[in-house]
Amino acid sequence: MNRLLDVRQLSKTFIQNGSVVTAVQDVSFDIGEGECLGLVGESGSGKSTLARILLALERPDCGEITLAGRSLLALKGSALREVRQHMQVVFQDPTASLNQRLPIWRSVIEPLDNFPQVTPSFLTEVRHSRRAAAARLLEMVGLSADFLDRYPHEMSGGQRQRAAIARGISLGPKLLICDEPTSSLDVSVQAQILQLLKTMQAQLGMTCLFISHDIAAVQSVSDRIIVMKGGRIVDRFASRQLMDADRDEYTRRLVDAVSE
């Protein structure tokens, strides 16, 4: 399997109330093309900081990030923008990526508006019409054309997250970063969204980084898992090895927390 993302020795500290907080410390991992890597850890373990660094929303103190062979941290301006189209994100709170004042179809195709030269293969038949492209994207995530003109406040949390996923896949990204995509949802809806992400990943051959504090959710979608604690990776293994005897003590605690 070719590597799509390669992260080497990434570190990031913040100053908080005059003292140094190490959010990410010497973190290295890679993700193969078409693979889903799960990143799990409790609140404060550094997961979001890592995601923000990958999305170029935060600069690390040191380290290297390579996407499809291109070093990301040296990029600026239009070169960075060009690479960013290949890396999309689904956040915990879908309202963060959906404009409250626009009908949902406009939010869903906004990335395509920003990159008009991009037409992923699953949208070639509808490229003549932005609205038809939005309808196709909504259909892919299980929302009928009835939703095109709805506003976010007229949709349920699960429907909004489906729309946010439609937006996330709209450019046919190489890498989809999902940062706690089910944490704001009712338990009954969480499983449906996990299933949708799995289906989308398989259908589009997409590579995923799936971030969550919920190790059961992470295991259900990921091929491999890395576990973060206090900014460091403390365990890494294939998903099927989650219950193996040589798991780190901390990983076991996360498993026990789910079954309690």
Ligand SMILES: Nc1ncnc2c1ncn2[C@@H]1O[C@H](COP(=O)(O)OP(=O)(O)OP(=O)(O)O)[C@@H](O)[C@H]1O
């Ligand atoms: N902008 C910031 N300024 C100061 N400290 C920060 C900042 N962002 C994160 N931190 C600190 O870095 C550490 C890691 O935070 P981070 O949000 O990455 O963890 P997390 O695992 O994503 O947790 P959560 O799931 O609660 O968001 C925490 O101690 C946090 O307080």
